[in-house]
Amino acid sequence: MSRAKATIYGWLLLLPAFVLLLAFTHWPAVATLHASLYSTPKRNRPSVFVGLENFEGMVDDPVFWQAMYNNLLYALGTIPASVALALLMALWVNEKLAGQAWLRLAYFTPTVLPMIAVANIWLFFYTPDYGLIDQIVRAFGFGATNWLGNPDTVLYCMMVMTVWKEAGFFMIFYLAALQQMSPNLAEAAAIEGCGRWTFFRRVTLPLLMPTTLFVLVNAVIGAFRLVDHIVALTGGGPNNASHLLLSYIFDVAFRYWDTAYGAALTVVLLAILGGTALFQFLVLEKRIHYR
Amino acid sequence: MNRIRRLVLGASLALAAGLAGQPAVAQQTKLTFYFPVAVGGPITKLIDTMAADFGKANPTIKVEPVYTGSYQDTIAKTLTALKSNESPHFAILLSTDMYTLIDEEAIVPVDEMLKTADDRKWLDGFYKAFMENSQTGGKTWGVPFQRSTIVLYYNKDLFREAGLDPETPPKNWAEQLAFAQKLTKRDAAGNTTQWGIQIPSSGFPYWLFQGLTTQNDVRLMNDAGNRTFYDDPKVVEALQYWVDLSTKHKVHPPGIVEWGTTPRDFFERKVAMMWTTTGNLTNVRDNAKFPFGVAMLPAGKQFGSPTGGGNFYIFKKTTAAERDAVMKFIRFATEPERAAQWGIDTGYVAVRPDAFETTRMKEYVAKFPPAAVARDQLKFAWAELSTHENQRVTKALNDGLQAAIVGTKPAKAAMEEAQREAARILRPFQR
Numbered sequence: 201m202s203r204a205k206a207t208i209y210g211w212l213l214l215l216p217a218f219v220l221l222l223a224f225t226h227w228p229a230v231a232t233l234h235a236s237l238y239s240t241p242k243r244n245r246p247s248v249f250v251g252l253e254n255f256e257g258m259v260d261d262p263v264f265w266q267a268m269y270n271n272l273l274y275a276l277g278t279i280p281a282s283v284a285l286a287l288l289m290a291l292w293v294n295e296k297l298a299g300q301a302w303l304r305l306a307y308f309t310p311t312v313l314p315m316i317a318v319a320n321i322w323l324f325f326y327t328p329d330y331g332l333i334d335q336i337v338r339a340f341g342f343g344a345t346n347w348l349g350n351p352d353t354v355l356y357c358m359m360v361m362t363v364w365k366e367a368g369f370f371m372i373f374y375l376a377a378l379q380q381m382s383p384n385l386a387e388a389a390a391i392e393g394c395g396r397w398t399f400f401r402r403v404t405l406p407l408l409m410p411t412t413l414f415v416l417v418n419a420v421i422g423a424f425r426l427v428d429h430i431v432a433l434t435g436g437g438p439n440n441a442s443h444l445l446l447s448y449i450f451d452v453a454f455r456y457w458d459t460a461y462g463a464a465l466t467v468v469l470l471a472i473l474g475g476t477a478l479f480q481f482l483v484l485e486k487r488i489h490y491r
Numbered sequence: 492m493n494r495i496r497r498l499v500l501g502a503s504l505a506l507a508a509g510l511a512g513q514p515a516v517a518q519q520t521k522l523t524f525y526f527p528v529a530v531g532g533p534i535t536k537l538i539d540t541m542a543a544d545f546g547k548a549n550p551t552i553k554v555e556p557v558y559t560g561s562y563q564d565t566i567a568k569t570l571t572a573l574k575s576n577e578s579p580h581f582a583i584l585l586s587t588d589m590y591t592l593i594d595e596e597a598i599v600p601v602d603e604m605l606k607t608a609d610d611r612k613w614l615d616g617f618y619k620a621f622m623e624n625s626q627t628g629g630k631t632w633g634v635p636f637q638r639s640t641i642v643l644y645y646n647k648d649l650f651r652e653a654g655l656d657p658e659t660p661p662k663n664w665a666e667q668l669a670f671a672q673k674l675t676k677r678d679a680a681g682n683t684t685q686w687g688i689q690i691p692s693s694g695f696p697y698w699l700f701q702g703l704t705t706q707n708d709v710r711l712m713n714d715a716g717n718r719t720f721y722d723d724p725k726v727v728e729a730l731q732y733w734v735d736l737s738t739k740h741k742v743h744p745p746g747i748v749e750w751g752t753t754p755r756d757f758f759e760r761k762v763a764m765m766w767t768t769t770g771n772l773t774n775v776r777d778n779a780k781f782p783f784g785v786a787m788l789p790a791g792k793q794f795g796s797p798t799g800g801g802n803f804y805i806f807k808k809t810t811a812a813e814r815d816a817v818m819k820f821i822r823f824a825t826e827p828e829r830a831a832q833w834g835i836d837t838g839y840v841a842v843r844p845d846a847f848e849t850t851r852m853k854e855y856v857a858k859f860p861p862a863a864v865a866r867d868q869l870k871f872a873w874a875e876l877s878t879h880e881n882q883r884v885t886k887a888l889n890d891g892l893q894a895a896i897v898g899t900k901p902a903k904a905a906m907e908e909a910q911r912e913a914a915r916i917l918r919p920f921q922r
Contacts (some may be wrong), residue, residue, distance in 0.1 A: 216593070222824050239699070270584075286697075290519035323749070323751065323752065324752070327749070327752050327755075327756075328744060328754075329759075329761050330761060339682070343680070343681075343682035343683070344682065344683070344744075346745060346747065348693075348750075349693070349744075349745075349746030349747045349748060349749065349897070350745075350747070350901065351897050381684065384669075435693070435694055437693060437694070437747060437889070437893055438692075438746070438747040438894075438896070439890050439894040439897065439899065440890060440894040451882075451886075454567045455886075456880070456883045456886075457570065457591075457595075457882075458749040458883075465533060
């Protein structure tokens with residue numbers, strides 16, 4: 201095949217994915233940016249160019265800052281915990297154990313369940329007094345706690361749920377990476393008299409770094425993208441204590457119909473996600489050893 | 492045989508067309524109708540049956556009901572459809588969405604479709620309390636259909652245990668507190684094992700709060716829907732009563748009480764009295780394993796509850812013929828007999844006094860007296876909070892209420908802040 205022909209062939213193969221990506225990812229992103237610079241059209245008041253006014257409005261919007269703060273705390277709370285737990289579970293189910301398949305399935309189940317269904321299950325876990333958590337806590341002599349009805353606890357409750365939901369998903373990636381690792385390495389290490397911990401720290405962990413990067417990118421996106429449980433469990437309450445950036449965007453755009461401000465908030469979200477992805481790919485990747 | 496059959500078929504078709512006296516099938520008016528489901532029970536089936544029955548009675552009109560999720564989903568879908576010129580012909584949406592729909596220029600007033608004196612008499616036949624949320628600026632924008640109010644449910648067994656008369660629910664705020672004190676139980680360690688009363692405060696606390704403000708004789712908004720009175724001293728007083736139930740008297744669970752699990756708390760005997768919608772009546776009847784009572788909300792300065800629920804709205808992007816057809820369906824759905832049956836099947840309050848005069852409703856009420864409580868309370872019911880920019884203005888109040896309930900702000904400061912926010916949002920509508 202000639203070179204030109206190969207090029208055309210290559211582009212043609214890329215075309216379907218390229219068109220879909222352009223139509224459903226890049227074009228909406230550009231359209232959002234455009235919409236964020238205009239005002240929301242209202243009766244008698246068509247949309248006009250307002251420059252950065254929507255972004256200036258954000259500065260004075262206490263709910264936006266609260267949602268940002270919450271989201272940051274939420275990301276810091278859920279990402280390390282779910283990644284660490286995923287790694288732990290993967291190491292555990294990678295061993296030869298009785299009922300290994302069942303254990304893997306059990307760990308993966310939360311991922312398969314739809315978030316709304318999960319939220320409804322957890323609603324009863326968190327119910328004060330006769331909810332599962334309070335029943336356990338009562339066995340140790342504590343009283344009832346209104347987990348979701350208290351601004352001091354509600355966000356942590358959401359984090360626990362998210363870690364439970366996400367860890368199983370990340371575990372699958374770690375498990376796949378562990379399965380591909382050559383048993384020769386373990387044998388060689390054993391001959392050298394290397395301990396389990398040293399082997400993990402010096403061999404397993406470095407070899408898992410590419411997977412960790414992938415999982416981290418997903419975890420960060422997840423921390424900003426997954427809000428079904430917020431909508432189903434608290435609606436962002438009490439008094440915005442559990443609002444995350446995306447749940448707030450949904451409220452602004454589809455409850456208040458302030459689409460321009462919603463677009464501006466979306467631009468901020470896009471910037472955050474784009475920024476972290478770039479950082480992860482450009483900076484962290486350099487420190488990762490690929491085989 | 493085959494030929495004969497074809498002949499008979501052809502003849503009967505010709506006959507049918509002749510009898511109809513018009514090009515029947517071709518002229519059929521098709522109507523798309525969005526409806527939400529907000530309470531338990533086979534609502535979708537009931538609506539489908541209603542549309543089918545209507546089709547039998549009016550062969551020239553075909554109503555296609557489209558289930559569109561919750562109220563929130565339905566308004567979102569409707570407004571999105573509207574923006575892409577795919578509007579349904581009519582829909583059931585919250586009565587409080589009226590100003591939003593007017594501002595979006597989405598709906599037409601019902602008055603335009605009323606042609607005869609009989610039509611106008613029909614519109615006057617709805618409960619006044621339900622019409623408050625359906626009219627503004629001298630026009631009627633919505634027709635009440637699935638409407639509700641808040642009532643007090645109480646556990647008669649627990650009343651008896653506490654030495655209270657199970658046939659005498661609390662009649663005023665003082666009694667409500669005194670009864671709740673008797674009904675609250677604590678164990679040796681000081682943990683509460685049974686609460687006296689529970690007023691849910693998650694999601695839409697403003698609605699339940701409006702019970703308290705109505706009882707305290709204060710309105711939250713004006714008729715034009717462009718001004719709120721959140722910082723009125725009587726509003727603050729009503730909020731203080733609610734906050735005190737949990738923080739001062741400790742007869743109400745602390746923090747935000749979940750709307751969704753409140754009936755379950757009641758079934759589990761964790762709470763002796765609860766405030767919730769009449770729409771839960773069927774749910775409670777089926778799931779409470781103890782005798783329960785239903786009462787009007789206790790009076791403060793007066794009895795009171797807000798109304799709630801959904802109205803029919805007719806959209807602007809319709810032809811005159813389609814609007815008339817929609818009107819025909821709405822009248823069909825709100826006929827006394829059908830309104831009565833709808834109330835019995837769902838637990839919603841039948842929207843017209845004449846529905847309560849039907850035999851089937853009289854029999855039902857005789858068998859199940861709680862069904863009449865909501866009706867009797869309607870005399871004291873006021874419109875649900877609804878303004879321009881409704882969701883936002885309501886959210887300002889919700890945030891303030893929750894802040895006061897969880898104790899991050901005192902009641903007065905919380906209401907003043909909510910009022911400032913609401914006033915800021917409503918400023919453009921006061922010109």
